[in-house]
Amino acid sequence: MTNAWLSSSVVSAEQQLTPTRTTALSVAQMRLVATESISMDRVEFLGFTLLLRDISRLDRYSTGQYLKVPGYNHLVWRMARTRNPGRGGGGSIQVLHVDDEPDFADMAAEFLEREDDRLTVESATSASEGLDRLDEHDYDCIVSDYDMPGMDGVEFLETVRKAYPNLPFILFTGKGSEQVASEAIAAGVNDYLQKGSGSEVYELLGNRITNHVERVRAQRKQQRHLDAIETAQEGISILDEDEHFRYVNQSFADLYGYEPAEMIGEHWELIYPDEEVQAINEEVLSIVEETGYWRGETTGLRADDSTFIEAHTLSQTDEGGLICTARDITEAQEQAQELEEVTQQYRTVVEQSRAGIRIVQDGTVKFVNDRLAEMLGYPKHELLGAPAEEIITSETEDIVRRHHATRMQGEPAPDRYEVEVDTEAGDRLCVELSVARIQYAGKPASLSLIRDITERKEGEQALERYAALFDNAPDATALVEYRDETPIIRDANPAFEALFAGGDGDIVGQDIDGVVASSDQVAEARTISQQVQEGEPIQKELTRETADGLRTFDFRSVPVEDRETGEIESAFVIYPDITERKAHRRELERYETLVEATADPMYMLDEEGRFTYVDDAMVETTGYSEETLLGEHVSKVMEEDHVERGEQLIESLLSSGEKRGTFEMVIETAGGERFSTENHISLLDGDGEFHGTAGVLRDITDRLERERQLKRERDRLDEFASVVSHDLRNPLNVAEGRLELAMENCESEHHDSVAQSLDRMESLIDDVLSLARAGEAVGETEPVELADLVEACWQTVETASAGLVVETETTIQADPSRLQQLFENLLRNAVEHGGEDVTITIGDLPDGFYVEDDGQGIPEDERGNVLDAGYSTAADGTGLGLSIVREVAEAHGWEIEVTESSDGGARFEIIGVQMEG
Secondary structure: OOHHHHOOOEEEHHHHHOOOOOOOOOOHHHOOOOOOEEEEOOEEOOOOOOOOOOOOOOOEOOOOOEOOOHHHHHHHHHHHHHHOOOOOOOOOEEEEEEOOOHHHHHHHHHHHHHHOOOEEEEEEOOHHHHHHHHHHOOOOEEEEOOOOOOOOHHHHHHHHHHHOOOOOEEEEEOOOOHHHHHHHHHHOOOEEEEOOOOOHHHHHHHHHHHHHHHHHHHHHHHHHHHHHHHHOOOEEEEEOOOOEEEEEOHHHHHHHOOOHHHHOOOEHHHHOOHHHHHHHHHHHHHHHHHHOEEEEEEEEEOOOOOEEEEEEEEEEOOOOOEEEEEEEOHHHHHHHHHHHHHOHHHHHHHHHOOOEEEEEEOOEEEEEOHHHHHHHOOOHHHHOOOEOOOOEOOOOHHHHHHHHHHHHOOOOOOOEEEEEEEOOOOOEEEEEEEEEEEEEOOEEEEEEEEEEOHHHHHHHHHHHHHHHHHHHOOOEEEEEEEEOOEEEEEEEOHHHHHHHOOOOOOOOOOEHHHHHOOOOOHHHHHHHHHHHHOOOOOEEEEEEEEOOEEEEEEEEEEEEEOOOOOOEEEEEEEEOEOHHHHHHHHHHHHHHHHHHHOOOOEEEEOOOOEEEEEOHHHHHHHOOOHHHHOOOEHHHOEOHHHHHHHHHHHHHHHHHOOOEEEEEEEEEOOOOOEEEEEEEEEEOOOOOOOOOEEEEEEEOHHHHHHHHHHHHHHHHHHHHHHHHHHHHHHHHHHHHHHHHHHHHHOOOOOHHHHHHHHHHHHHHHHHHHHHHHHOOOOOOOEEEEHHHHHHHHHOOOOOOOOEEEEEOOOEEEEOHHHHHHHHHHHHHHHHHHHOOOOEEEEEEEOOEEEEEEOOOOOOHHHOOOOOOOOOOOOOOOOOOHHHHHHHHHHHHOOEEEEEEOOOOOEEEEEEOOOEOO
């Protein structure tokens, strides 16, 4: 053989080593008619429709030989599909690539991982490093070069095989020969691949890696399932189309007293008596041939010629073979027969019992009666031999197990308790177990009477629900029964007792009319009770005197008929209290009257901003009809930017927890007219959820015009102040300078008069500027402590011998600089008009503060004028100081009142102030 042989790139060592391969099963062979459970590691025989892939090549029997039993391989494959659906062995594949050329190893890893994203390749540059990696990590496949220093690829393979005999190993070399290939095959290589220059060789290498890894994974999985079959407690056998045993597991062989090897090749008639063989041929196998499946009881024959009763199933494969399971039920059958013979009379009583009966011994059901089988829907033979807890629900099986164990140990255990059981149909029953310890067949056992109490429990639960509803009903409710036409209270809920008895005394047994009706209402109450007894349902508004006073009720009655006589034997009477509802209704009616009388337009919007209500004023204002507006979005009458402004306000209210807000907007009427409004909105969120808004529109066109006019006046005033400040102050400064020069150059009696006049002019200019700016809007307000500010202002005023008393610790919201103007002018006014030794007091009011003195005061007829500009009683006064005070107060939104102090002096009260804390 030459190197041309190597150029084929691949030699599969497995193809040369595998002595026998089982042919893959056909699609027809994959159909399985068995649908019954076998207790073989909880594996179930199910139907399959997927293609069987090459799964049987390494199925081994305990002798180590390869099996050629299609039915056996089919069974193993079904178990694999049942336990592990999907592709066998899928998932990532860890590859160790050993090559002494690092660049080539990196390139090969990149090609392999690109070819198949399941591959993850790690590289080692020597065989010794590769062995270290194997000790540290788990790999699914090894790819190795041959020619490497220290240890070549075949030596590396031999070392690996000692520790990892089944790990796929591919020799990937550039220096191949027949001898190397032969040594590699002998050492157990899985594949031999010649390095090449194209990407095709890496595609081929990747395929070989995944094929070998998946094959090993499949073999491992098959071996696990083979072990499950071999160790199953259920007897399992497979017969070929000639009805000879091709496979039996140990449990099956033990059942009949043989070794597995003794049964292989024998006909099934070996394990049945002659009379049973004929019945099986004529009855059982004919059914299997017709339907593909049979289940029942047969008599088995052991090697020692003894017989036993077996639970037997047969499933036919498409090849004509059979899969057989068998279980010895002789003991259960014998116990049943013995019980039948010895206790026939007792059996009659048991079978006619309305309760289900079963006997449990050693954790297994030994006897059940027909009633229990009927109750649960299972054939009796399926219940016999089953674990005691099999029918008990998982939630209650621990109770049964615990009580049974305690009882069997001879210790006290509850003899009656309730559990839940599952029926064959999947229903769940509530049952009552009455349990006693007995001797059964000479051994301790547990006898259970099982009564279906599902309906009773449902009735009890319904009664409990009724009682809970009755007791917790918010409406006062009573059940009355009629005794000689007198309605007697048979039961009353707490709400009824609290309302009509004040929680004191027991009203059950009393005449209800005497309980709920006052003396002048008894006749009416008797009439109503008579109508109820006659079967007439009543709903009527009543007024009754209760422990809480006079209340109004929406009275209702529900008559209850006697099922046999049809007569009214009792009735429920219900007293829903509608006192608050009626008051609310009256309040609503008043509100509706108020709404109708309001001239301002009103509307409601849903959460999407669509009109749900408009009043007549809204219709008149917008020019749209009610029908046109309802259902329309508010943008029909509102500009888009104003819609957004409203949405922002709503979001702000929702986040802050506030209920109401106001914003300005422009309404556009159907005729195109536009006018400004102030929109007062309230959130509709009665149940805690946002359901829209209600709004009232107020026409502010005139107000805005007044504000614009006021702004124009302010602008003119600002211009005037600028003129005063610039055009008057500059000449004044010149005059003051000239006066000073004149006083230095010559003396004159007129100099002092001129100086006083100039000072007065400067004060006048300062006051005019202060007055002009006092009415401006205040800046940003902040908390201001009055005491600290007043003390600071006192330092800036010429106080002579005047005194100051501060009786406040209040903090208010104000513009500090503007508030300082107010206090300085009030303090200066008190000092100037109250006398040199005047005492000024600052104190608190409920919604503001006051400034008062003990001077001569202000005459009552002049108090209305003192805040006007120009008013002054001092010869050198400007008459502007108190005007500044008024302007500052009004700019803050406050009010100022002038009155007399307790000492007869002047008192100024500033109210409407926002107080802190």
